[in-house]
Amino acid sequence: xxxxxxxxxxxxxxxxxxxxxxxxxxxxxxxxxxxxxxxxxxxxxxxxxxxxxxxxxxxxxxxxxxxxxxxxxxxxxxxxxxxxxxxxxxxxxxxxxxxxxxxxxxxxxxxxxxxxxxxxxxxxxxxxxxxxxxxxxxxxxxxxxxxxxxxxxxxxxxxxxxxxxxxxxxxxxxxxxxxxxxxxxxxxxxxxxxxxxxxxxxxxxxxxxxxxxxxxxxxxxxxxxxxxxxxxxxxxxxxxxxxxxxxxxxxxxxxxxxxxxxxxxxxxxxxxxxxxxxxxxxxxxxxxxxxxxxxxxxxxxxxxxxxxxxxxxxxxxxxxxxxxxxxxxxxxxxxxxxxxx
Amino acid sequence: xxxxxxxxxxxxxxxxxxxxxxxxxxxxxxxxxxxxxxxxxxxxxxxxxxxxxxxxxxxxxxxxxxxxxxxxxxxxxxxxxxxxxxxxxxxxxxxxxxxxxxxxxxxxxxxxxxxxxxxxxxxxxxxxxxxxxxxxxxxxxxxxxxxxxxxxxxxxxxxxxxxxxxxxxxxxxxxxxxxxxxxxxxxxxxxxxxxxxxxxxxxxxxxxxxxxxxxxxxxxxxxxxxxxxxxxxxxxxxxxxxxxxxxxxxxxxxxxxxxxxxxxxxxxxxxxxxxxxxxxxxxxxxxxxxxxxxxxxxxxxxxxxxxxxxxxxxxxxxxxxxxxxxxxxxxxxxxxxxxxxxxxxxxxxxxxxxxxxxxxxxxxxxxxxxxxxxxxxxxxxxxxxxxxxxxxxxxxxxxxxxxxxxxxxxxxxxxxxxxxxx
Ligand SMILES: Cc1ncc(C[n+]2csc(CCOP(=O)(O)OP(=O)(O)O)c2C)c(N)n1
Ligand SMILES: [Mg+2]
Numbered sequence: 001x002x003x004x005x006x007x008x009x010x011x012x013x014x015x016x017x018x019x020x021x022x023x024x025x026x027x028x029x030x031x032x033x034x035x036x037x038x039x040x041x042x043x044x045x046x047x048x049x050x051x052x053x054x055x056x057x058x059x060x061x062x063x064x065x066x067x068x069x070x071x072x073x074x075x076x077x078x079x080x081x082x083x084x085x086x087x088x089x090x091x092x093x094x095x096x097x098x099x100x101x102x103x104x105x106x107x108x109x110x111x112x113x114x115x116x117x118x119x120x121x122x123x124x125x126x127x128x129x130x131x132x133x134x135x136x137x138x139x140x141x142x143x144x145x146x147x148x149x150x151x152x153x154x155x156x157x158x159x160x161x162x163x164x165x166x167x168x169x170x171x172x173x174x175x176x177x178x179x180x181x182x183x184x185x186x187x188x189x190x191x192x193x194x195x196x197x198x199x200x201x202x203x204x205x206x207x208x209x210x211x212x213x214x215x216x217x218x219x220x221x222x223x224x225x226x227x228x229x230x231x232x233x234x235x236x237x238x239x240x241x242x243x244x245x246x247x248x249x250x251x252x253x254x255x256x257x258x259x260x261x262x263x264x265x266x267x268x269x270x271x272x273x274x275x276x277x278x279x280x281x282x283x284x285x286x287x288x289x290x291x292x293x294x295x296x297x298x299x300x301x302x303x304x305x306x307x308x309x310x311x312x313x314x315x316x317x318x319x320x321x322x323x324x325x326x327x328x329x330x331x332x333x334x335x336x337x338x339x340x341x
Numbered sequence: 342x343x344x345x346x347x348x349x350x351x352x353x354x355x356x357x358x359x360x361x362x363x364x365x366x367x368x369x370x371x372x373x374x375x376x377x378x379x380x381x382x383x384x385x386x387x388x389x390x391x392x393x394x395x396x397x398x399x400x401x402x403x404x405x406x407x408x409x410x411x412x413x414x415x416x417x418x419x420x421x422x423x424x425x426x427x428x429x430x431x432x433x434x435x436x437x438x439x440x441x442x443x444x445x446x447x448x449x450x451x452x453x454x455x456x457x458x459x460x461x462x463x464x465x466x467x468x469x470x471x472x473x474x475x476x477x478x479x480x481x482x483x484x485x486x487x488x489x490x491x492x493x494x495x496x497x498x499x500x501x502x503x504x505x506x507x508x509x510x511x512x513x514x515x516x517x518x519x520x521x522x523x524x525x526x527x528x529x530x531x532x533x534x535x536x537x538x539x540x541x542x543x544x545x546x547x548x549x550x551x552x553x554x555x556x557x558x559x560x561x562x563x564x565x566x567x568x569x570x571x572x573x574x575x576x577x578x579x580x581x582x583x584x585x586x587x588x589x590x591x592x593x594x595x596x597x598x599x600x601x602x603x604x605x606x607x608x609x610x611x612x613x614x615x616x617x618x619x620x621x622x623x624x625x626x627x628x629x630x631x632x633x634x635x636x637x638x639x640x641x642x643x644x645x646x647x648x649x650x651x652x653x654x655x656x657x658x659x660x661x662x663x664x665x666x667x668x669x670x671x672x673x674x675x676x677x678x679x680x681x682x683x684x685x686x687x688x689x690x691x692x693x694x695x696x697x698x699x700x701x702x703x704x705x706x707x708x709x710x711x712x713x714x715x716x717x718x719x720x721x722x723x724x725x726x727x728x729x730x731x732x733x734x735x736x737x738x739x740x741x742x743x744x745x746x747x748x749x750x751x752x753x754x755x756x757x758x759x760x761x762x763x
Contacts, residue, residue, distance in 0.1 A: 033351045044368055045601035046674030062366040069571030069607050070538060070599060086351030097536055101572070136458050138520035140536025277753065306757050308746050313509050313517030314732070319739035319761055 013192035019163035020052045020128070020184060023170035024090065026199060028060050031088060034174060035064045037075055038092025038128075042067040049094065050130065050189065076102035079125045080110055088174055089125050096131030096183065097140050110179035111154035125180070126173040132185040132223065132273065133321050139309035142186070144274035149181050150251035150283070156180040156204055157250040161225035163193040168202030169248055176204055185223050207254035209261065213243035216334050217261040218327065219284055220271035221247040224303070227324040228271060235331065242331060250280055255287050262288050266297035267334040271327055276304035298334040303327045367605035373673055377680040384408060384685060390421045391638070394645040398622050405615040405625035408659060411634035416695040424638040428702040431693065434475060434633050435703075437495040438467035438690050440715045444490070444500060445664075447719050448507055452521075452668045456731035457507050459521045463488045465663030465681060466596055468633040468689035470564075471495045473592070476640035477562060482548055484532045484541035484563035487522055488594065498529045500722035510730030516745075517737040538569040542578035542591060546653075549589035550581075560647055562590035568599020568607050570614055579621040579655065586652030590643050593617075593655065594630065596662035601675040618655035630658030631689040634696075659686065739763070 014022070027034045036056065040049055045067050047054025057065035068075050072093055079089035093099045099106070106127070114122045133142040149155045156178050160166035166184070173180035210225060211232050218228040225246045232242035245261050247254065262268045268288050270281040281302040288300050303326045311317050353361075371378050385407045392401060413419045445462040452460040463470065470491025477483070483492050493503060505512040507521040515525060525533035535541055545563035552559050565575060570593055582589055593614045597604050604610075618625030624646070628639040636658060643654035663681035665672050697703030729735060740763035743754045750758075 039599075040601045044372075044675065046671075049600065049670075062368070063364070066366060067602055067606055070568045070602075071571040071573070073573055074571075084350070101537065138523070138536070139518065141520070306742070307754060308742050308757075309518070311518045311742055312520050313736045315736045316517050316739050316742050319742060 012195070014163050014195050015192050016160075016163045016166050016184065016189045017050065017052055019166040019193075019196065020170060021054065022196075022198075023167045023174070024053065024056060025059070027088075027090075027171055027174045028056065028064065030199065031175075033086055034088045034090065035066075035082060036090040036092065037066045037068050037079065039068055039070055039075075039094050041065060041092055048092075050186075052128075052184075053092070072098050072101035073105055076105040076110065076125070076127060079127075080105060080113070080123050083123050083125045084121055090174060091125060091127045093127060093129040095141050095186075096129045096145055097143050099127070099129055099145065106149070106155070106179070106181075107152050111152045114178070115154060122177050123179045124177045126170070126176075126182055127180070128170070128182045128184065130184040130186050130189075132187045133305065133310045133317055134187040136312060136314060136317060137186070138312035142310045144183075144272070146181070146183060146250055146272075147274060147278065147280045150253075150280055154178065155251065157183070158204060158248065159183045159185075159222035159250055160248065161210070161222055161246050163191075164196040165202060165208075165246075165248060167196035168200055169204070171199075171201040172204045175201060180204070183222065188223055188226065191226075202248065204249045205252050205254060206248065207257035208246045208248050209243065209257070210246040211242065211244040213241040213265065215241045215243075215265055216267040216269060216331050217243045217245055217258075217265045218269045218271060218331065219245040219247065219258055219261070221250050221280075223273055224271040224322060224327065227327055231324060231328050231331070235328070240331070240335065253284065253287070258284065258288065259291050262292055263295055266295055268296075268300045269303060269327065269330045269334060270300060271303045271322065273305055273322060275307045276302060277307045279304055301330040301334055303330050367603075367610050369603040369605065369676070371677045371680070373675060373677060375677055377677045377683045379680075379683060379685050382685055388419055388421050391642065394642060394649050395651055396624075398624055401624040402619055405619050405627060405657075406613055408627050408629055409635050409639050410629040410632050411638055412629075412632045412692050412696050416692065416699045418634070418696075422635060422638040424634055424641060426634065426637065428697065428700070430475070431633070431697055432703065434468075434471055434495075434637075435690065435693050435697065436711060436715070437471040437475075437491065438633070438693065439711060440500075440718070441467045441471065441491040441494045442690060443712070443715050443719050444494065444503070447723055448504070449664075449668060451507070451723070451731070456727070457509065457521045458732055460507065460668040461487050461522045461666070462664040463490060465684070465688060466594060466630065466658075466660050467491050468636050468693070469592075469594055469630050469658045469660065472633045472636035473562065473590075473640045476637050476644060477560065480530055481559050482530045482532065482545070482552075482561045484545035484548070484561060485534065486538070486541070486564050486566060486569070486594070487534050488566070488596075489564050490522065490524070493524060493526060493529055493531055496529050496531070498526055498531070500719060501726045502526070504722060504726035505729055508726055508729070508731045509733075509736060510726070511735045511737065512726075512729040513737065516741055518742075539565050539572035539574040541565075543574050543581065545589050545591070546578050546581045546587050549587045550585060553588055558648075560588050560590065560644060562592065564592045564594055566599060567593060567595040567597070567604045567609060567614055568602060570617060571607050575617075579618065579623060579653075582653035583621040583623050586650070588647035588650075589653045590640065590647065591623075591653055591655045593657045594660060595657050596630075596660045598662045598666065598676070600666045600670060601672075603676075613657060615655060615657035623653055623655050625655040625657065627657045627659060629686055630660030631684075631686040631692060633689060633693045660689075661686070663688075
């Protein structure tokens, strides 16, 4: 059966996939109201196409861990319905591009029911999905659409950047009382990081200073934060002190932590994988300049991917995708701006 | 639910005097490691006659639950639906099916050796796309899923062109933008394959309505899998098609699997997929999808009905996905090894071959010769395609990535292209 649920062996590190898997397992153990549904997720079906749910249906039963028909609108709609009856459903949408199908249930219902029922009902569902460019899966299987959901009042949007965060934040989503979208990166799913503490929930809505620094704040979420951490280490050797702000929760955004960091460094580079135009970076940059205009030592810069559909070919996809070198160049540019003044 | 939940809404009603409610979760009959078992599959014994094409929908209900067959178990004809095809036509069908299979085999090997990153075969389902392409006019419009490469092959679309798409090389018609096997060939009347399942079903309906509005004579045909019938677009398509009596063929390829979910998960345990049509007031025909002649005959019937102004037909093509879902999938995790060989409706190529032999129009020697000929054809096409590059070797320039986003290049994309150095 599943290796990920084996707590007897205590490895030093775990992968993202193991972290997602453990969070699901532990949440189901912690609360019988936690159920999960999605395409191909049961052990009868081999435990999911990415094996995140492997072992769950065998341990918790197929009435709690259900493989569904290919009906995304029903996966989310049924999750909403079950949540109204007291469950904490985890709805899996195999890939993020397929989330365009249940948009009505998410945008008009999950996100709005608390508000529009005058607070009588709430929808404590978690939608787990997976995406990310760089894995060569083409433009209908790798879009980062987080900005769409961050734009909808009532939705929480979470993107982890380490396996331990993935575990704690997924638990955070599952036990949060609002609808949450949890985005898993398909490119880094086998990468490893320190093991989280069992049962330790990371509360949503709080950014995390992943690395302290004094010269420039790099603000982002998910995979690009991993690039920023590597860069920060490299630039430290040159005497450039980079502070990395990992938002963890994209929405609601922890503006306070962001502003505190930028107030200290005076410079900000905002990074995300999604295309640049109308992305979350624009919102973050706007909030920074609205509050800190006079304290900024350089314009707030954004690093993101190109405004085209993610192409399939490796060469094109690499040209589409934001690059770590682009983040580095932006950091240096903000520092030059100061020197020029 | 045993222990207490954190959520107060999770409580249950106080003693109501009723039994607790239940629901059911379908489970496949066989598991990996167990022996394949198709004993649950009851092939209807009743032979349904070919109805008049203008039969009223309510006289056609039985066809949604029966199984139209022409090639009987002894490779002899069951006459009711016999399309009376010339042996030359049958041999052409056999050739296209065999070519499709050999093409698939080569491209899967190409994937295994790193010449492409992804491939999808249609093994065991060749009769469907091939016979339907042959029943349709060459300019009827096809809205396929990713498993109807046989349409292109039967329409004699160049293999090299298909391979260049799979290899994602400098001659790739899609300019390196789309996943391998997601072909698009406008001149072949083959619409772009969709990533999201089932979207083509409604698009085909709209195309066919526009065709009728223009006074055109071209029909549309669309294909989805058994699993995809669970998507709303499937049901929307049937609604529109019924309401407007749209000249469209709505095909459901029931190959028993949707990735790792058996067809019971899509509702195949409770009724047939063809029977979905009944509730919408459309005729539904359930057809032996491994029987070239039956597929051809049923498709011709639906075409004649559409041309007679009687609207759409839903055709369930009953078959078996003999290969993995895709090159990324390993079926040993969810179904018994060797199931395909025991599929009660056999292999489509073998069945047509044996029929041709039985009527004295083919021989094993001819078949072997054809197999060698087609293997050579695929091989030489492969060589030609590879001369334009394979995955990542000779691709399209990133400068082209900004084309076709819009008809005209907007300022911000021009800047982004310049930043890339073009
Ligand atoms: C909207 C959407 N949901 C899920 C998927 C993932 N997916 C791709 S193929 C597939 C199975 C489809 O099965 P079926 O319709 O039976 O077609 P088959 O592969 O058997 O030909 C699934 C779930 C998708 N591509 N689009
Ligand atoms: Mg199928």
